[in-house]
Amino acid sequence: MSTLHRGHIFHLTGTPTVQEAAEALVEVPDGALLVDDDGVIEWCGRHADRPQLDGASVEVIDHGDAFLLPGFIDTHMHFPQVNSIDAYGGGQLLEWLTESIFPAEARFENEDFAAGAAKEFCHRLISAGTTTSLVFGSAFPAAQDVLFGEYRKRGLRGVIGRGIQTVGPDAAKPLMTSEKDAIRLTSDEIEKWHPSEAEARDALVFTAVVPRFSLSVTTETFAALGELYDHFRGRGVYFTSHLNENNRSGDGEIAAVLGSYQVETYLDTYDGRFLPGSKIGGKSLLGPRSVMAHCVHCQDSELERMAETRTSVAHCPTSQLFLGSGTMPWLRTIASGVNVAAGTDLAAGDTWFIPDVLNTAFKVHISEPEQATALHPAELLHLATVAGARALDLEDRIGNFDPGREADMVVIDPARWEPLGNSLEWGLRADDPLKRTYGRLFTVLMACNQVALTETYVRGRKLE
Ligand SMILES: [Zn+2]
Structure with a gap:
């Protein structure tokens, strides 16, 4: 049986270098991730665009306003x-x-x-x-x-x-x-x-x-x-x-x-x-x-x-x-x-x-005293996901939500950590859509507290 996870998705598509991370960044606010019964991602995109599915063979897990990020x-x-x-x-x-x-x-x-x-x-x-x-x-x-x-x-x-x-x-x-x-x-x-x-x-x-x-x-x-x-x-x-x-x-x-x-x-x-x-x-x-x-x-x-x-x-x-x-x-x-x-x-x-x-x-x-630099939010996400998969020579299996990868995923619920939740809800966001995406990801990664992390999945399976 396949599983459809609904939530606010962030990931880096493809196999970007860290310098290419911003271009590879994908944000899908009302997103869906379809995972087959082997724990492999079949499809990732807007929930409204999801493939036609036979209701009997799909379990839907709605994570509400929570964020879905690669593990x-x-x-x-x-x-x-x-x-x-x-x-x-x-x-x-x-x-x-x-x-x-x-x-x-x-x-x-x-x-x-x-x-x-x-x-x-x-x-x-x-x-x-x-x-x-x-x-x-x-x-x-x-x-x-x-x-x-x-x-x-x-x-x-x-x-x-x-x-x-x-x-x-x-x-x-x-x-x-x-x-x-x-x-x-x-x-x-x-x-x-x-x-x-x-x-x-x-x-x-x-x-x-x-x-x-x-x-x-x-x-x-x-x-x-x-x-x-x-x-x-x-x-x-x-x-x-x-x-x-x-x-x-x-x-x-x-x-x-x-x-x-x-x-x-x-x-x-x-x-x-x-x-x-x-x-x-x-x-x-x-x-x-x-x-x-x-x-x-x-x-x-x-x-x-x-x-x-x-x-x-x-x-x-x-x-x-x-x-x-x-x-x-x-x-x-x-x-x-x-x-x-x-x-x-x-x-x-x-x-x-x-x-x-x-x-x-x-x-x-x-x-840094000599070569100070402000890391881009997509570079931070790269450091935590794609680069780790590459370091372990597992980039064909994990690191993002591209179809064919295994569904290693975390669920971050901003409602569980007020400083994060309030900042996302009430904080000022840029009008420019791209800047808004960068700003939102930066807040999610920088202001996150572990109490907001509600679920951890490896290859589609929720770990206890
Ligand atoms: Zn050590």
Whole structure:
């Protein structure tokens, strides 16, 4: 049986770059979305123009004045930090990890604890309208199993990989394994949870190779991970890690990576060039299913290399504000041709709600010291939807409401959050229809509160 959703639709049609987002923006105030019983969008347009349907074979869900948007895609978050929001570690990244995060992640060794955390994690995602997520997982296989199981049970879409760490400070010891075990456990997880070629077209859950960052592994680990990724790349396995997050001079993350590997760029460590002088020591981990989080302080050559390999950026401005290490330069990064998607970086980012990330993105980029820019509302929507789908190489399946895509959707009811509802009802709107559309979308994205998010759908199915 098909389902017809009525509501106020916003989405970006086609496969626009972020620079093309405004042209791709579609607003349908009295809109309708027809979804078949496989959860695939059959038709999207004005309700008045809907196809003739046999009433007996269609269920109509009228969302009234609520907005229908493509589901939010969060391309960077940490499962074992589910309860670590606003943990205080003295401010800096490496101190925060040692004081607050490594000990919290060590608790996931307890399977019962991890099972509760997995339920909580999925519940938070659904409540925030995050239909697809790229997740740094736990170091512990049992904790990973319950998370994969919970995603499947709830019907969430996502990419998850166990956190790999083979070296680190004492506080990280419980999360570390030998080089050999790191490879074995990662390989086992992929074999167990990654869909086969036959299953992949319909699968919702995938696996990833996820070293925490270059300082958590060694040249031996990188060489072995390169071999492992090369083996699984053809099956659509993902790769993700952190890049150029904190540049505090002397002992900051970037200086520490360049110092300990003796490489020219941080990206070289993920690109097979992890030996001194950036000499090739193994296979590259970059590619169209690779996502680098943060990219605040990239050199031009790193941006070029990411664009060339179709590696995406997970942009996490709320987290970057929390750690005070600057923000990713918007104009310079998108000018390089790199795809930029949104991430909460939970729990360094202290929100689960992607519109909060968009709100922060707008503010940090209009406040950039050198190349300030006001993001267009369609660019904000791109960051949360199309760019995320592209980062995860799922653009043929999700990211907008074009026919043939799977119906991942959120329902935002402005009546549930007065500041939003009143602003939309009473706020001044431009007479020009296009400006009115831009203004309305801007208000919906910037003034939205999570309480206004009433329903979350993945592939046509409402998640509970
Ligand atoms: Zn992170």
